[in-house]
Amino acid sequence: xxxxxxxxxxxxxxxxxxxxxxxxxxxxxxxxxxxxxxxxxxxxxxxxxxxxxxxxxxxxxxxxxxxxxxxxxxxxxxxxxxxxxxxxxxxxxxxxxxxxxxxxxxxxxxxxxxxxxxxxxxxxxxxxxxxxxxxxxxxxxxxxxxxxxxxxxxxxxxxxxxxxxxxxxxxxxxxxxxxxxxxxxxxxxxxxxxxxxxxxxxxxxxxxxxxxxxxxxxxxxxxxxxxxxxxxxxxxxxxxxxxxxxxxxxxxxxxxxxxxxxxxxxxxxxxxxxxxxxxxxxxxxxxxxxxxxxxxxxxxxxxxxxxxxxxxxxxxxxxxxxxxxxxxxxxxx
Numbered sequence: 001x002x003x004x005x006x007x008x009x010x011x012x013x014x015x016x017x018x019x020x021x022x023x024x025x026x027x028x029x030x031x032x033x034x035x036x037x038x039x040x041x042x043x044x045x046x047x048x049x050x051x052x053x054x055x056x057x058x059x060x061x062x063x064x065x066x067x068x069x070x071x072x073x074x075x076x077x078x079x080x081x082x083x084x085x086x087x088x089x090x091x092x093x094x095x096x097x098x099x100x101x102x103x104x105x106x107x108x109x110x111x112x113x114x115x116x117x118x119x120x121x122x123x124x125x126x127x128x129x130x131x132x133x134x135x136x137x138x139x140x141x142x143x144x145x146x147x148x149x150x151x152x153x154x155x156x157x158x159x160x161x162x163x164x165x166x167x168x169x170x171x172x173x174x175x176x177x178x179x180x181x182x183x184x185x186x187x188x189x190x191x192x193x194x195x196x197x198x199x200x201x202x203x204x205x206x207x208x209x210x211x212x213x214x215x216x217x218x219x220x221x222x223x224x225x226x227x228x229x230x231x232x233x234x235x236x237x238x239x240x241x242x243x244x245x246x247x248x249x250x251x252x253x254x255x256x257x258x259x260x261x262x263x264x265x266x267x268x269x270x271x272x273x274x275x276x277x278x279x280x281x282x283x284x285x286x287x288x289x290x291x292x293x294x295x296x297x298x299x300x301x302x303x304x305x306x307x308x309x310x311x312x313x314x315x316x317x318x319x320x321x322x323x324x325x326x327x328x329x330x331x332x333x
Contacts, residue, residue, distance in 0.1 A: 023055070024167055024179040028132040029319045030211035032104045035091060038073040039215045040237045042066035042173070047231035050182075050206045050220050055136065057168035059182070059208065061218050064173060064235055070095060072215075077101065082115035085122060089113060107132055113146075121148045127160055136181065139163040144189070152196065158189020170208045172218050172235040180217065183207040201225045212317075212327055249326060254316065258331040261307040265316070269295050277304060278317040287314070295320075306332060 045067050051059045073094045077083040080092045080099050089101035089112050101113035109129045114121040127144035141161045148154050166182040187203035202224045207216040213236075220233040250268040265277070273295045279288035290304060311332055318326040 023136045024181045024211060025133050025135040026130070026181055026209055026211050028104070028106050028109075030317075031130065031132070031209065031214055032109055033074040033091060033093070033214045035074055035076050037214070038071055041070045041072070041215075041219075041234045042237050043068050043070050043232060043234040045232050047220055047222065047233045050184075053165040053182070053184070055167060057166045057182070059168065059170045059180075059218075061208075061235065062171045062173055064218070064233065066173070066234075069237070070234070080115075082113075082120060085115070085120050086113035088126075102129070111144075119148055119150055121146045121156070128162070130162065130183070134164055134181070134183070136164050136167050152193045154191050154193050156189055156191050158187060158201070160185060160187045170217055174217075174235055174237050177208075177210055177213075177217050180208050180210045183209060199225060249318075252318075252326060252328060254328055254330045258333045259306060260333055261305070263304045263306050263316070263330060265302040265304065265318075267295070267300050267302075267318075269297055269300065271297055273320050275318055275320045277302070278319060279304070279306070279309075280315045280317070281309075282313050 042064075044065050046065070048061060048064055051057065051061075075092050075094060077086065077089045077092050080094070080101075082099050083089065083092060083101070086092075086101040088103050091102040091104050093100040093102070097117065099115040100111070101115075103110040103112050103126065108131045110126040111129055112123050112126045123144060123146040125143060125145040128140070128142040131138075131140055139162065141159055143157075143159050145155065145157045148156070163184050164181050165184045168180060168182075169176060169178045170180045170182075171177075183206070185203070185205040185207070187201070187205070189201050189203075191199045191201070204222045206220040208218045209216050215236050218233070218235040220231075222229060222231040224230075250270065251266075253266040255264050255266070275293045275295055277288075277290040277293060278286055280286050287309060288304070288306070293302060309332055313329065313331050316328045316330060318328075
């Protein structure tokens with residue numbers, strides 16, 4: 001009489017081992033931009049349809065047109081023209097004649113200021129661009145306030161609601177990317193002075209993001225005010241692979257291939273760094289974390305005990321204290 005129940009239990013356990021598409025999680029280390037790097041976006045002034053929300057989606061954005069390119073360079077606050085006005089910032093982005101100032105932490109990427117055409121937007125209540133970790137179903141509403149001067153002293157105040165509303169695969173003219181999270185951002189804010197009436201703005205924004213790639217793979221932005229709507233979108237161009245974003249190691253080698261009881265990690269670095277090693281299985285579960293590694297300039301060799309891990313395909317993430325991530329795939333037999 002026990003056999004049917006035993007069979008049902010066995011089938012349930014087997015089902016847990018079938019590889020399925022993991023729900024991606026965006027981390028601070030995997031998404032926060034790195035000082036010294038640049039990205040290039042192809043822009044589209046007409047926008048496009050964002051497609052459906054939900055699990056295991058395929059967003060085909062391959063037909064996005066391009067009306068030009070825009071380069072964003074990430075630099076230290078101290079190397080900017082306006083950095084002294086934003087003392088809490090530890091990361092800045094330069095886009096043509098605009099400087100954007102962020103504060104990065106292990107739990108959030110915050111907008112703390114903006115300098116555009118000589119006008120400085122100084123946030124007394126920063127805007128949380130993204131909170132970490134962020135995965136399907138994550139959502140929050142954040143209040144923000146900033147002040148700027150444009151012929152008069154203005155106050156901008158509003159709320160931003162950020163929701164991860166889907167995950168799956170996104171196809172852009174630059175390539176196809178799996179394990180992508182779609183983030184939907186809506187904002188309602190107003191600008192006001194003592195002498196001028198309230199001006200209301202509504203923003204609808206989508207990002208397609210992937211942990212390990214430190215910029216949206218594609219984006220769609222729409223802003224409405226006074227019955228006028230402006231829409232634009234775009235996608236990142238060039239090489240944006242997981243290992244391409246950090247550019248911190250000259251070489252990385254894992255051996256033996258395939259591995260069995262231990263995994264050797266040989267890497268060459270130009271600089272001294274601190275790191276942790278994280279191993280995830282094929283469904284995204286973290287199965288091994290090794291912390292407090294010291295990476296010296298030159299050749300380094302590390303040994304990880306994997307004897308207790310089952311056969312299969314795994315990902316090794318090397319997560320540096322500066323937020324950079326290198327990812328390598330390996331197999332255990």
